[in-house]
Amino acid sequence: MKLDPVSLRLFVDIVETGSISAAAERSHTAASAVSKRISDLEAILKTQLLARTNKGVEATAAGIALANMARSVLHEMDEIVAQMSEYATGVRGHVRIMANISAITQFLPRAIKSFLAQHPEVQIHLQEDISTAITKGVAENVADIGIFTMMSHGHSLEVFPYRDDELVLIAPFGHALARQSSVAFASTLDYAFVGLHADSAINLQLIKAANDLGKTMRTTIHVTSYDALCFMVETGLGIGIMPRAVAEPYRRTLGIAVLSLDEPWARRQLKICVRSLAALPVAAQLLVAHLRQAE
Numbered sequence: 327m328k329l330d331p332v333s334l335r336l337f338v339d340i341v342e343t344g345s346i347s348a349a350a351e352r353s354h355t356a357a358s359a360v361s362k363r364i365s366d367l368e369a370i371l372k373t374q375l376l377a378r379t380n381k382g383v384e385a386t387a388a389g390i391a392l393a394n395m396a397r398s399v400l401h402e403m404d405e406i407v408a409q410m411s412e413y414a415t416g417v418r419g420h421v422r423i424m425a426n427i428s429a430i431t432q433f434l435p436r437a438i439k440s441f442l443a444q445h446p447e448v449q450i451h452l453q454e455d456i457s458t459a460i461t462k463g464v465a466e467n468v469a470d471i472g473i474f475t476m477m478s479h480g481h482s483l484e485v486f487p488y489r490d491d492e493l494v495l496i497a498p499f500g501h502a503l504a505r506q507s508s509v510a511f512a513s514t515l516d517y518a519f520v521g522l523h524a525d526s527a528i529n530l531q532l533i534k535a536a537n538d539l540g541k542t543m544r545t546t547i548h549v550t551s552y553d554a555l556c557f558m559v560e561t562g563l564g565i566g567i568m569p570r571a572v573a574e575p576y577r578r579t580l581g582i583a584v585l586s587l588d589e590p591w592a593r594r595q596l597k598i599c600v601r602s603l604a605a606l607p608v609a610a611q612l613l614v615a616h617l618r619q620a621e
Contacts, residue, residue, distance in 0.1 A: 328370075329367075329370065330363070330367075331399070331400065331403055332363070333363040333364070333366065333367045334367075334392075334396040334399065334400060335353070335396075335400055336349055336353055336355065336360050336363055336364070337363075337364060337367060337375065337389075337392065337393065337396060338393055338396050338397055338400065339352050339353055340360070340364065340376065340383060341385045341389065341390075341393040344381070344382045344383065344384070345382040345383065346360050346361055346364070346382075346383060364376060371388075371392070373386075373388045374386050374388065374389075375388055375389035375392060376389055418447040418448065418609070419445075419447075419448045419449070419607050419608065419609025419610065420448070420449045420450075420451065420607075420609070421448060421449070421450050421451070421470050421471065421607070421609050421610045421613050422451045422453070422468070422469045422470045422471070423450060423451065423452045423453070423469060423470070423471045423472070423473065423613075424453050424454075424455050424459070424460040424463045424464065424468070424469040424471075424472045424473070425452065425453075425454060425455075425460065425472070425473035425474075426454070426455065426456060426457050426460060426473065426474055426475060426526075426527065426596075427454055427522075427526075427551065427552065428475065428491060428527075428528075428569050428572070428594075428596065429473040429474075429488070429489070429596055430452070430454055431552060431569075431571075431572050432489070432491060432569060432571045432572060433488075433489050433596070434452070434473070437616065437617055438450060438452070440616070441612075441613055441616045441617075444616075445609065445612065448609045448612075448613075450613070453469065456523055456525050456526050456527065457474035457475045457477055457479075457526075457527040458477075458479070458525060458527075459525075460472040460473070460474040460599070461474055461479035461481050461483060461599060462479075462481065464481070464483060464599050464600060464601060465481035465482065465483060465601065467601065470600065470606055470607070470610040471598060471599075471600055471606075471610060471613065471614060471617075472598070472599040472600070473488055473596060473597070473598055473599075473617075474527070474596070474597060474599060475527035475528075475594055475595070475596055475597075476594070476595040476596070476597045477527060477530075479599075482601075483599040483600065483601060484599065484600050484601070484602060484603050485597050485598070485599045486597065486598040486599075486614070486618055487595070487597065487598075487618070488595075488596040488597055488598045488617065488618070489595075489596045490593065490594065490595055490596070491569045491570070491571060491593075491594050491596060492569065492570045492571075492586075492587075492592055492593055492594070493528065493531075493567050493568065493569060493570070493587055493591075493592040493593075493594060494567070494568065494569070494570045494573050494584050494585060494586055494587060494592070495509055495514060495565060495566070495567055495584070495585040495586075495587055496555075496556065496559050496565065496566050496567070496568060496573050496576070496577075496582045496583065496584055496585075497559065497565045497582065497583050497585065498559055498560055498561070498562050498565075498581060498582055498583075499581045499582065499583060501517075501562075501565065501583070502517070503517070503565065503583075503585060504583035504585075505583075506585055507585060507586060508585055508586035508587070508588050509585050509586070509587065509588065510587075510588045510589070511532075511535050511536075511539070511587060511588075511589050512539050512541070514565060515536060515539070515541045515542075515543060515544075517544075517564065517565050518544050518545070518546045518563070518564040518565070519532075519543055519544065519545045519546070519564045519565055519566060519567075520545070520546060520547055520548075520549060520555055520558040520559050520563050520564040520565070520566045521543070521545040521547070521548045521549070521566070522548065522549060522550070522555060522566075522568075523548060523549075523550050524548055527594075528567060528568070529548075531591055532567060535589065535591060545564070546563050546564045547563060547564070552568050552569075552572045552573075555568055556568075556573070556576040556580055556582060557580070559582055560580045560581050560582050567587070570584065598614060598617060598618065600614065
């Protein structure tokens with residue numbers, strides 16, 4: 327048994343207007359077609375829904391009950407259409423983002439806040455990961471949008487510019503390097519490091535830079551956040567390398583010095599990646615556009 331929403335809507339029109347002809351006029355349907363639909367509806371439900379009178383038609387007890395239920399069902403169906411249209415226009419939606427710690431700590435909080443102020447019905451799921459996992463996650467549809475440090479990734483992705491950042495050296499006050507304003511990476515390799523996640527873009531870049539110099543890094547401990555990196559450096563466990571915008575606030579609150587790195591690779595590019603911009607849900611497309619514009 328299948329109930330047709332068109333027939334239910336016509337039935338409600340008949341109950342509200344008290345006439346098949348008036349309902350037909352309201353719905354721009356031939357009166358004979360309306361009568362046929364109501365006859366089919368009564369046959370499906372195996373009960374009389376309308377009583378014919380000299381004034382038109384009146385709903386039976388079953389008809390009144392059906393009209394009440396039909397109004398509720400039709401309202402819910404209208405709500406489905408309305409909400410789906412909001413998804414289609416990007417008013418509503420759910421967007422999955424994978425981003426590295428540099429993007430999350432420096433740029434995304436303000437960008438997401440301003441986006442949600444414009445699109446409060448969009449839900450954003452943000453996951454932190456390393457850049458290699460981010461490009462893989464986007465390629466495998468684990469995420470809609472990825473933000474990563476530009477590197478060779480081997481996936482078929484659309485990539486857009488996002489932001490630039492600068493890596494700096496942090497050292498505890500009293501360290502042999504702390505009084506300098508800038509330093510070459512080669513001169514830091516005589517000292518122990520506090521490292522980030524072993525597979526992070528920064529750690530991989532430092533290993534490569536050390537190898538290019540024919541040297542190795544001596545890392546006392548690896549941590550997974552910039553907070554932990556700063557605290558470990560402050561206690562004297564080693565020196566560290568992190569983005570300047572993240573390091574500067576810690577210079578004011580902790581006993582650490584911040585030094586520029588005299589290396590071209592210290593200027594990095596963060597990128598946005600997607601599988602296909604045109605194939606993204608509208609809400610995700612709007613977020614990509616917002617991220618590319620937001621400061």
